[in-house]
Each structure stands twice: as C-alpha cells, then as structure tokens.
Amino acid sequence: MGILTGRHRMGTAALIMAGSVFLSRFMGLIRDKFISYYHGASVESDIYFTSFVIPDFLNYLLAGGYFSITLIPLLAEYFERDEREGWQFLSAVLCWVALVASLLTGAAWMAAPWLSKLAAPGFDTASLERLASFLRIILPAQVFFLIGACLSGVLYMRRQFSVPALTPLVYNACIILGGWLMIDSGMEGFCWGVLGGAAVGSFLLPLMAVRSGGGMRLSVCFRHAGVWRFMLLALPLMIGQSIVVLDEQFVRIFGSLTGDGAVSLLNYARRIMQVPVGVVAQAAGVASYPFLASLVAKRETAQFNSTLNTALRNTMLIIVPLSAWMIAAAEPTLRLIFQQGGFGAEQTLGATPLLQVMLAAVAFWGIQQIMGRAFYAHKDTVTPAVVGTVATALALPVYWWLANVLGALGVALAGSCSVVLYTVMLSAVWRRRFGGEAFADVPMVLAKVVVLSLPAAVSGWWTVSKVGGFFPQAPLTGAFMALAASGLLFCVVYAVVVRLFAPSMLSPVMEMVRRKLRR
Incomplete structure (x- = not known):
C-alpha cells in the first residue's frame, strides 16, 4: 500500500524517476538484446521496429505523452476547489479520451495495409503485409496508454511517483515475456507483449494506485466545463x-x-x-x-x-x-x-x-x-x-x-x-x-563541462583502443574490460582536471548527494 500512496519531495521524486528510467532503459536494452540475438539487424526486426510508427503517431496526435502535463494544473485546480467536482472533471476527460482513442484506433486498424506503406516506403510487398499484421496487434495498446496517462496525471498531482515509475518496468517485462513465449513466431510475440504490457503496466497499475489513494469516484460522464479547457491546452500539442x-x-x-x-x-x-x-x-x-x-x-x-x-x-x-x-x-x-x-x-x-x-x-x-x-x-x-x-x-x-x-x-x-x-x-x-x-x-x-570532458574522453578512447586488442578471441570479455578500464580512467582524469581548473563546479551536485545520504 505504501508504494501506491507515498508522497515525495522534489529531490526524492527526481531520484525515484531517475531510478525508474534507468531500470526501464536497462530492461529496454535487455529486450533489444533478445531481439538482436535471434534476429540481428534483419528484415524481421526492421518490420517490428517500424510497426510502432503509426501507433506512436496516433499517441502523439492525441497528445498522450503530454496528458499528465496538461491535466496536472487543471486537476489541482478542481480538486483544490471541490473534490467531487475534481472527480467529475476526471470522469469526463476519461470518457472522451476512451471514446476518441477507440474510434481512431479502430479506423487505423481497418486501414493498416495502406498505413503500412506510409510508415515504410522502402519495404517490399511481403514485408508490408507482415508489417500490417504487427500493426493490428499493437494498435489497441494506445487505448490503454491514453487512459493510463490520465490516471497517472492524478498520481503526479498527488506527488505520488512510485507507481508511474513502476509502469514502464512492467511494460518492458511483458514485452520480453511475450517474445520469449512465442519465440518460434518471429517478432509477433513481442507485439502481443506490447499489448499486454500496456493493459497491465500502463492502465491497471495506475488505476489501482488511484483507488488506493482513497475516495475515487469515477463515473460515465461526458459533460464538464473543464473538458474544453483541457482541450484548449492539449490542442496545440495535438496539432x-x-x-x-x-x-x-x-x-x-x-x-x-x-x-x-x-x-x-x-x-x-x-x-x-x-x-x-x-x-x-x-x-x-x-x-x-x-x-x-x-x-x-x-x-x-x-x-x-x-x-x-x-x-x-x-x-x-x-x-x-x-x-x-x-x-x-x-x-x-x-x-x-x-x-x-x-x-x-x-x-x-x-x-x-x-x-x-x-x-x-x-x-x-x-x-x-x-x-x-x-x-x-x-x-x-x-x-x-x-x-x-x-x-x-x-x-x-x-x-x-x-x-x-x-x-x-x-x-x-x-x-x-x-x-x-x-x-x-x-x-x-x-x-x-x-x-x-x-x-x-x-x-x-x-562550455566548461565540454572542455573539461575532452581530456577524459581522449583518455577513455585511448584505453578502449588498447584494451580491446588484448582479448581477440573473447570479444565480450574484451568489451567489458574496455568499458571498465575506460570508465575508471575517464573518472580519474575528469576529477583531476576539474580539481585543477574548476574545483567549485561540482559543488552543487555533491552537496545534493550529501543531503540525500544524510537523510
């Protein structure tokens, strides 16, 4: 329950989101590692990556990535004025988002073969047919993404960052699981994983967190004056x-x-x-x-x-x-x-x-x-x-x-x-x-950081070029050793250069770290 309802200060929130993004990117790399191991840089993997062009554009068209940004000020205003009115406003937004997203997703699903040609003008006929089938699997995920983004807006308003930080991890985990369970079907399993991850990670988790916060009163409602204000804020992002x-x-x-x-x-x-x-x-x-x-x-x-x-x-x-x-x-x-x-x-x-x-x-x-x-x-x-x-x-x-x-x-x-x-x-x-x-x-x-980073970057590049040659028969071991050695030398050289030429430059960052450690 604590992870669903905990409130955080700005510094703690930044660390939570940084940790979430790091883990999400790491899991994304694991997912891509899985893809590259079985499919490399091939036509099949090209088709999979290109299958996100239309769904992502649909998400951008509806300003899905900005729902939290456009909703937070309005949610804060209405909930501060009257909690009941705040829930009515959110209900109206959710209903309109669900309706419009479903209609556009359905239209894109029907037009998948034609849209595939727009997304990948360089693909041949067989690849375009495969792309259309992938597109039809991934498209419905946008409905879950968009509704979930609205619910996450409530959590951000409450300054509850834990669940929004967790959702991309669940999403990526589902993609990896889908690809693993259907490994013999090419990239299709990853597409089903996208749909499952959107439903569970992007929609279900925020919904549970909003409910756990107490007092959730959502209803079927399409009429509220705040919807027009929301549209006016979101419209520039849509266009x-x-x-x-x-x-x-x-x-x-x-x-x-x-x-x-x-x-x-x-x-x-x-x-x-x-x-x-x-x-x-x-x-x-x-x-x-x-x-x-x-x-x-x-x-x-x-x-x-x-x-x-x-x-x-x-x-x-x-x-x-x-x-x-x-x-x-x-x-x-x-x-x-x-x-x-x-x-x-x-x-x-x-x-x-x-x-x-x-x-x-x-x-x-x-x-x-x-x-x-x-x-x-x-x-x-x-x-x-x-x-x-x-x-x-x-x-x-x-x-x-x-x-x-x-x-x-x-x-x-x-x-x-x-x-x-x-x-x-x-x-x-x-x-x-x-x-x-x-x-x-x-x-x-x-400018200072760029200049101060150059000696360290040169030393890191030199280390990479030298260490890699010691492991000709073990490329992965050589890569790991090159990264470790270059990273260590980079840090040492950078620290020395900063200490000599700009000793006060890192003081704000170090002070922030010390405060967090004391807490």
Whole structure:
C-alpha cells in the first residue's frame, strides 16, 4: 500500500524517476538484446521496429505523452476547489479520451495495409503485409496508454511517483515475456507483449494506485466545463508535432530507404543514446514539473527562475561527461550489449558511428526536456508546439537529403542537428519572453563541462583502443574490460582536471548527494 500512496519531495521524486528510467532503459536494452540475438539487424526486426510508427503517431496526435502535463494544473485546480467536482472533471476527460482513442484506433486498424506503406516506403510487398499484421496487434495498446496517462496525471498531482515509475518496468517485462513465449513466431510475440504490457503496466497499475489513494469516484460522464479547457491546452500539442517526439519515427521511416537492417541498427543505437537522456534529463524534468507549476501558481517568479536554473545547470554537469565517455566507449558498449547470435561484429561496427553521432546531441536533449516543462508550467502548450512544428518542417528535407547522401549515418546526423535546432529555437523564445535569469551561467557551465570532458574522453578512447586488442578471441570479455578500464580512467582524469581548473563546479551536485545520504 505504501508504494501506491507515498508522497515525495522534489529531490526524492527526481531520484525515484531517475531510478525508474534507468531500470526501464536497462530492461529496454535487455529486450533489444533478445531481439538482436535471434534476429540481428534483419528484415524481421526492421518490420517490428517500424510497426510502432503509426501507433506512436496516433499517441502523439492525441497528445498522450503530454496528458499528465496538461491535466496536472487543471486537476489541482478542481480538486483544490471541490473534490467531487475534481472527480467529475476526471470522469469526463476519461470518457472522451476512451471514446476518441477507440474510434481512431479502430479506423487505423481497418486501414493498416495502406498505413503500412506510409510508415515504410522502402519495404517490399511481403514485408508490408507482415508489417500490417504487427500493426493490428499493437494498435489497441494506445487505448490503454491514453487512459493510463490520465490516471497517472492524478498520481503526479498527488506527488505520488512510485507507481508511474513502476509502469514502464512492467511494460518492458511483458514485452520480453511475450517474445520469449512465442519465440518460434518471429517478432509477433513481442507485439502481443506490447499489448499486454500496456493493459497491465500502463492502465491497471495506475488505476489501482488511484483507488488506493482513497475516495475515487469515477463515473460515465461526458459533460464538464473543464473538458474544453483541457482541450484548449492539449490542442496545440495535438496539432503541433515536435522533432523530439517524431525523431524516432523519422529514424524508422527514412531508415527504411537506406537498406535492409538500417532501421534496426538505428534503433539499437538510439536505444543506448536515450539512456543518459532518460536517466538524467527526463527524470529531472518530470520531477521538477509539479514544483515549477506550483511556483507559477504562487507567482514566485524569482524562485521559479532559480529552480529552473538549478535544474539546467545540474543536468549539464552530469549529462555532458556521461555522454562524452559514452562516445569514446561506443564500440565496446554495442559489442557487449548486442554482439551475439544474429548480431555480429559487422553490425557492431555499422552501429558505432550512428551511436556516436546521436550522443553528440545529448546535452541539447537534456535542455529541451526541462525547457519544455518550463513552458507547460506556465500553461503554455502553444509555444513549444509551434516551435516544434517549425523545427520539424525544417528537419524533413534534411532527413531526406542526408538519408540519400549518407545512408543510415545521414539519418542519425539529421536527428542530432534537428534536436539542436529545436532546443536553440525554444530557448531563444523563452529568453525573449521571460528574460535570461533562468539561463544565468548555463551556457558557461555547458562550455566548461565540454572542455573539461575532452581530456577524459581522449583518455577513455585511448584505453578502449588498447584494451580491446588484448582479448581477440573473447570479444565480450574484451568489451567489458574496455568499458571498465575506460570508465575508471575517464573518472580519474575528469576529477583531476576539474580539481585543477574548476574545483567549485561540482559543488552543487555533491552537496545534493550529501543531503540525500544524510537523510
């Protein structure tokens, strides 16, 4: 019961979400390891990864990934005013979400063969038929995702982070289980696992947590004035499509044009790139959002800017060195995680430059994760949507051109350039509208951390190149030893460099760690 109802402070919430994202990414890697072992970078795995293009786009179209963000301020307002009215508002939102999601999912299910051609223009006829069958299995999961996102909004409002942190773990576990139980059916078992994981992890768990919180009074209700307010907040997110949510789909769509196995290699590389983004930046953004929204409601502008500035600087202090080491250790990382069974040394070498190019933009992923939520805390969903849509429109010809010129590497490069563009545009709009207080010293911190990370990154790369040669007959052992040695040397060199040239730079992070340890 405690895990369902416990309330948390901002620091604890950030640690909970960071732990959840880390475990979720780790389980995602296990899932992809399972796929790569049996299917490598093949047409079958390409079809599976591409089968998420249409369902994910449907989720984005309904702003499913932003339901918690758009609902939290309204839920807090209505529940603060009158708990009964709060439940009526939530009931109306749930009923409309369930109805619209079911109708759109049904329409997409019927049009699966036609939609498959849009999702993978480079696939042949047989692959498109297989893709349509996978699509029809995965599509109904969106109904569970969207309803579950509404219920999770209640938990975030209550500052109960444990169950939202648990849901992606259950989801990934179900996918792995489905693939294992139906291993002889190719990738179909993973598709059924997606459906089961959405039902259990994304819907059932939040529902149980909301009920355990006490006083749940949901009913069939379609009429409430707050639904229109919710629609006005969510509509820009439905219409506007940001590059940060469509990048994964562009990787699959344009990857299908660059040859067999390219979609899989890009997906494997992107999965690893998203680990530092999720563990550091996404966790910080999710945990800080309720507090930022509260400060906006109280009109405490100075404290808001200070909190936002702290989140940005601390994220840069952690995510830049981490991504620098991962760039240096990209090859042994891919080798250790994926190189077995159907995934050979050739695939590892093919995915390495893709991962390095993606990791180069990780710091900008971190900034946009936090800045987007700063706008949402002001109940401004229009600006990120407009900026994101403009950035996406500018990115599309870049994806097409680089995919044709450089193949899979061009797709990875286009994604990194697009995220940088979107982040710079969004930050510029914020500075013009709200001033530069939130960015105080952030560019300087970013530049310093990049420069200070370079010697450590070079030492890590040198270690990787030397250690790998000692284990020619044991590639996995060599990869593990290269990662361990390069990681240790990177930390030592980085610590020495920081101690010599910027001894006070890590003080805020170390002080936060000390406070948590004392508690």
